Amino acid sequence: MATYTDYFQRDIAVTDSASVVDLGQIYYDYIIGENGQVFLYGDFESDAGEKIKATWVSKALDFSDADPKLGDIFKTVDKVRLEYRDVSANTPVTIYISTDNGVTWVSSSRTLGTGDGKVKTADFYFLDQTSGITGLYFMFKIESESASTKFEWNSLKAFVTPRGEWFEVS
Amino acid sequence: MPKFVFHINPLEHGYDSSRPMSKMNPLFANYPTINCRIEDNRVIKRWGYSLDRNLGVGTVGQHVVVFDKAASTTYTLFLTETDLCKRESGSGKTFSYQTETYTTGTITDITGAVVTGSGTSWTTSGVAAGDYFILDVDHSSDAEPDTNWATIQSVDSDTQITLSSNYTGTTGVLSNTYKIRKVYSVPSNERWAWTIVGDKFIFTNGNVDVQYWDGSGYASALDSTYAKKARYCIEYANRLFLADVEISGSREPYTIMWSKEGDPTTFDPAEQTAGQADILDTATKITGLGKVGTNLVVYQEEAISVWGRTGVASSPVTRLSYLTGIGLYAPYSLVHFLSTNAFLGRDDFYIMVGTAPQPIGEKIRHLFFDLVDENELQKVWAVNFKRKNEISWFANTSDGLLAFTWNYKNKEWSIYQFDDVINGAGTL
Numbered sequence: 001m002a003t004y005t006d007y008f009q010r011d012i013a014v015t016d017s018a019s020v021v022d023l024g025q026i027y028y029d030y031i032i033g034e035n036g037q038v039f040l041y042g043d044f045e046s047d048a049g050e051k052i053k054a055t056w057v058s059k060a061l062d063f064s065d066a067d068p069k070l071g072d073i074f075k076t077v078d079k080v081r082l083e084y085r086d087v088s089a090n091t092p093v094t095i096y097i098s099t100d101n102g103v104t105w106v107s108s109s110r111t112l113g114t115g116d117g118k119v120k121t122a123d124f125y126f127l128d129q130t131s132g133i134t135g136l137y138f139m140f141k142i143e144s145e146s147a148s149t150k151f152e153w154n155s156l157k158a159f160v161t162p163r164g165e166w167f168e169v170s
Numbered sequence: 171m172p173k174f175v176f177h178i179n180p181l182e183h184g185y186d187s188s189r190p191m192s193k194m195n196p197l198f199a200n201y202p203t204i205n206c207r208i209e210d211n212r213v214i215k216r217w218g219y220s221l222d223r224n225l226g227v228g229t230v231g232q233h234v235v236v237f238d239k240a241a242s243t244t245y246t247l248f249l250t251e252t253d254l255c256k257r258e259s260g261s262g263k264t265f266s267y268q269t270e271t272y273t274t275g276t277i278t279d280i281t282g283a284v285v286t287g288s289g290t291s292w293t294t295s296g297v298a299a300g301d302y303f304i305l306d307v308d309h310s311s312d313a314e315p316d317t318n319w320a321t322i323q324s325v326d327s328d329t330q331i332t333l334s335s336n337y338t339g340t341t342g343v344l345s346n347t348y349k350i351r352k353v354y355s356v357p358s359n360e361r362w363a364w365t366i367v368g369d370k371f372i373f374t375n376g377n378v379d380v381q382y383w384d385g386s387g388y389a390s391a392l393d394s395t396y397a398k399k400a401r402y403c404i405e406y407a408n409r410l411f412l413a414d415v416e417i418s419g420s421r422e423p424y425t426i427m428w429s430k431e432g433d434p435t436t437f438d439p440a441e442q443t444a445g446q447a448d449i450l451d452t453a454t455k456i457t458g459l460g461k462v463g464t465n466l467v468v469y470q471e472e473a474i475s476v477w478g479r480t481g482v483a484s485s486p487v488t489r490l491s492y493l494t495g496i497g498l499y500a501p502y503s504l505v506h507f508l509s510t511n512a513f514l515g516r517d518d519f520y521i522m523v524g525t526a527p528q529p530i531g532e533k534i535r536h537l538f539f540d541l542v543d544e545n546e547l548q549k550v551w552a553v554n555f556k557r558k559n560e561i562s563w564f565a566n567t568s569d570g571l572l573a574f575t576w577n578y579k580n581k582e583w584s585i586y587q588f589d590d591v592i593n594g595a596g597t598l
Contacts, residue, residue: 029555030222032594036229037221038248038257039590041555044218047589054205054215056181059194063176070171083179085212101191137192139200140178144215153213155179162171 045088046147053145056153060101060137063160074163076134080108080124081157082142088149089115095124095142099135106133119154136166182211184582187537201537201585207560207575208582216586217558223257223265225250226315232361234596237371239385246598247383249362249373252353254381254389258312266312270381271388272297272350277305280341283323283333292350293328302351303331308339309349322350354378359549360401361502363459367405367434374400376421380412382434396437396444397427402501404459406466407479407486410434413456413468415446423455424448426468428486443483449475452494457501460511462522465490467511469498476525491525502551505561507578512561514550519563519576530576534583538574541567553595564592 028040039048046052064071080095091113096105108124126133140158144151178196184207186198194200205216225231225248233249246257253269275289285303301322308318323334331350340346356362357376364373372392374380380397383389392410399421400412410429415422427446430436437444449456454471461467466477466487473494477487496515498504503514511522512530517539519531531538542550542565552563559580562573573586 028222029217029557029597030234030595031219031588031592032225032231032234032248032596033590034230034593035227036225036231036250037590038223038225038231038234039219040222041219041595042217042557044220045215046218046220048219048221050589052205052215052218052589055203056206056213057200057203058178059196059198059200060192061176061196062192063174065196066174066176073171142213150215151213153181154211155177155181157179158176159173160176161173 045150049147051145051147053143054151056142057102058138058140058156060139061158062137063158070160070162072166074134074136074166075138076161076163077138077158078125078127078133078161079159080126080140081121081159082124083119083121083154083157084112085119085152085154086113086116087152089113091144091149091151092146093122093142093144093151095140097126097133098139098141099133099137101137102139102141105141113149134163180211181213182208184208184533184577184584185537186533187535187540188532198533199584202569204585204587207584207586208577208580216584219588223248225253225255225265229253230593232356232594233364234594234598235364235371236596236598237366237383237385240369243385245371245385247371249364249594251356253351254354254373254383255314260312263312265314267314267351268383268389269354270352270390272352273347277344277346277348279343280305280337282336282341283320285331285333285337287329287331287348291328292325292331297322297325297331297350297352299324301353303333303337304349304351305339305344306347306349319351354381361551363400363402363404365403365405365410367408367410367429368432370434372403372410372434374403374412376401376414392435393437396439397429400427402456402459404461404466406459406461408432409486411459411466413459422448424450424470426456426459431483431486443486445485447487449473451492454497457498458504458513460504460506460513460522462510462524465525467522469501469504469513471499472497472516474498474522474527493526496520496527500548500550502549503563505552505554507554507556507561512552512554512576512578514547514552514563516547530581531583534574534576538565541565541569541572543568554597555595556597562586562595564595 031041062071094109096107098105183198206213230251235247237245248255255265278288279286302319318339321334324332355377362375370382370384372382380392381389382392399416401414412427430444452473458469468475475492476490478490498513499516500514518529518535520527546566550565554561562575575584
């Protein structure tokens with residue numbers, strides 16, 4: 001029979017039937033899969049061993065937020081710089097650019113980090129692409145697919161060269 | 171014009187679907203941003219998961235609940251469409267069934283799939299096809315699912331049942347104790363409701379008489395005479411409140427009932443402190459019960475009424491306010507957080523602020539209602555992952571099952587898509 005004092009120990013070990021739950025067990029959230037799998041849901045890098053594909057997508061940018069004159073001219077993006085905190089070694093990161101509202105994408109991939117916790121930048125180049133980096137509107141996508149790494153993305157910078165006046169191509 | 175650098179700095183926001191995409195603030199995310207969340211003004215990977223227990227292929231789990239008994243014993247419970255399970259720990263242990271179980275009499279013979287009993291009342295006790303049979307001698311009760319459980323194909327008489335296939339455990343002429351697990355069912359597209367009152371774990375749905383489990387033995391019906399089926403339940407004023415109940419064989423979707431104070435098993439009207447009330451102001455059914463601050467909230471599809479305590483034992487609650495035109499449209503989208511409720515209405519996500527709902531879905535609702543078909547809206551279910559400050563609304567969308575997730579600390583919206591189809595959740 002528990003005593004009054006025992007109550008205050010329940011965050012250390014909890015009686016669950018006749019046994020004692022492992023330390024920390026009660027602090028997890030749970031989710032339940034379609035075939036009866038009960039999962040601990042929390043600070044894991046995978047979905048029960050399967051890769052998690054994480055994607056951040058920007059709005060369609062014409063860069064007029066920076067200068068209204070940029071809204072009506074062609075632009076070329078040749079480099080994207082990602083500022084991140086290095087929380088895992090060998091984190092796969094791909095940056096995509098689309099100039100057709102996400103229908104097609106041009107990509108540049110890198111494996112980043114040593115896991116030292118420092119804030120760093122990584123440049124993703126699009127110089128060699130034959131299409132897709134000159135346009136009116138640009139969407140950016142950052143993607144990482146992994147079962148063993150995490151990421152923290154702080155900011156994105158697009159290096160933009162203004163071109164000529166935009167005209168509609170039918 | 172010279173070359174320039176355009177900054178999206180910092181990546182500090184989740185979704186915003188409240189404006190045309192080209193007119194959004196560039197610091198917000200656009201669809202299909204998936205499996206990212208916002209924390210401290212940066213984008214990070216969403217939570218992952220790891221296998222803890224397996225309740226068996228084909229089992230549809232709905233809730234994980236911590237049942238914290240006053241005597242300091244804490245149980246982790248899994249509520250599936252068919253069973254109440256208790257998580258077991260220790261070497262080789264998995265979980266045990268706490269489902270209502272019939273054990274009267276003994277088994278005298280098992281030949282093939284035919285089981286003969288003595289002192290049993292299988293017909294009159296409500297044992298039914300689809301329930302499960304096992305001999306105690308073959309049963310590892312804390313390492314489920316035991317492969318010897320056999321499905322009952324038919325209940326032939328008070329002393330004979332036929333299994334759907336030959337029994338895999340001990341057979342022949344016997345004198346053994348046994349168990350018949352009287353599995354539950356849940357109406358299609360509905361879910362269990364549960365609460366804890368008077369040191370008892372109480373769970374109910376529209377198919378099953380209200381059940382309770384007090385930490386010992388098996389679950390059983392709460393009060394099969396006066397508290398039959400109910401779709402919703404909650405603890406309030408140290409009583410069990412039920413809603414959308416069955417009375418005299420009929421569904422009463424506008425009725426709430428409450429138990430005797432401190433005793434959720436007593437609904438007998440002769441007991442003057444138990445009672446009931448009908449909410450007939452609108453024709454929309456009750457869809458849930460919640461608590462906001464010190465008040466009880468009764469939700470209907472298109473109405474919300476707030477009730478307070480009277481301090482009078484024979485009429486313990488009184489209605490304080492009644493709002494129409496807005497309500498809890500998806501019954502299982504209701505969650506309790508930070509002493510209030512969040513839920514999905516017909517046109518937006520809401521939280522209760524005092525006695526009135528306040529919309530919170532401005533930045534997600536356009537996207538949400540684009541992705542979720544009208545037929546799927548009422549199936550949306552939610553959970554408050556309180557250690558993460560996140561409420562996730564799970565919805566079948568045109569892009570698969572997605573969890574629309576609102577962080578109530580930073581007010582940001584994210585969308586998660588999991589590798590597995592997620593049917594249930596809980597937080598301990």
